[in-house]
Amino acid sequence: MWRSNRHLARGGAQLQDQADAYILATWGEPRPPRRKPERAKARHLRDLRGTPPHRDSLLTPVDAPYSHPDRPAEIVRDYRCACGNPHPFTAVQAQVTSGNTKSGGCLRDQARRQRRSVISRAETQAVRAWARGWGIETGENGRVPARITASYRLSQAGRLDVLGADGLLEEARVQHWAQLNGQKLGARGRVTSEVWLAYATDALSRDELDDCSTEQ
Ligand SMILES: [Zn+2]
Structure with missing residues (x-):
């Protein structure tokens, strides 16, 4: 019944x-x-509660949230990005509310550019001087390899525990870290410039907590 x-x-x-x-x-x-499809649909739409973007978000909702056409369990929403991109950007609402998605992609692009260009001329000179002291070849002109810059930063912060006997960050250590942290390696597992520098940044932010295997 x-x-x-x-x-x-x-x-x-x-x-x-x-x-x-x-x-x-x-x-x-x-x-x-008797089916009442219109009322059923209206009730469904009402269930999709709008939640505000994270306070650091560049995104502003343009409209109400809706179910993803192919994955109905996923609630998405169209947003406009404060960077001035005229095209609305569709994102999973929960990701925008949690702050995992903060922009239409422009913030990530900017971070990537900054990471690449953040090495100042002054630091490059300091890196060369430091490398000479260790007998590390840097060449006279142009960009110093990121492995050397990363090693220099760690050395300056007293993190000799993660540097090899030659004064350089060990590739295997960084490869291992990259795999654990979902960092993208280059072809054949090569450590890219970005990953060398990202490892140094991460190690400096975490102090010496993760290296219990090193000598005192
Ligand atoms: Zn944007």
Whole structure:
């Protein structure tokens, strides 16, 4: 026996039972429930609650949240980015609210550019001088290899524990760290410039907590 309306009070439910019994006696089977597709849809949409973007977000919602057309369990929303990109950007609402997604991609691009260009001329000179002291070849002109810059930064911060006997950061250590931290390595597992520098930044932010294997 079907119940057509869960919202009925108990008295209503009793009336419904009586009606069902009457229908069953009259037609020999209960009538199928009448569908009300528009109301059902309206209720579904109302369930998709809008949640605000994270306070650091560059995104502002353009419209109400909606179900992803291919993955209905995923609630997405269209946003406009404060960077001035005129095209709305569709993101998973929960990611925008948590702050995992803060922009339409421009922040990530900017961070990538900064990481690449953040080595100042003064630091490059300091790196060369430091490398000479260790007998490390840097060449006279142009960019110093990122491995050397990363090693220099760690050395300056007293993190000799992560440097090899030659004064340089060990490649295997950084490869291992990259794998654990989902950092993208280059072809054949080569450590890229970005990853050398990212390792140094990470190690400096975490002090010496992760290296219990090193000598005192
Ligand atoms: Zn943007």
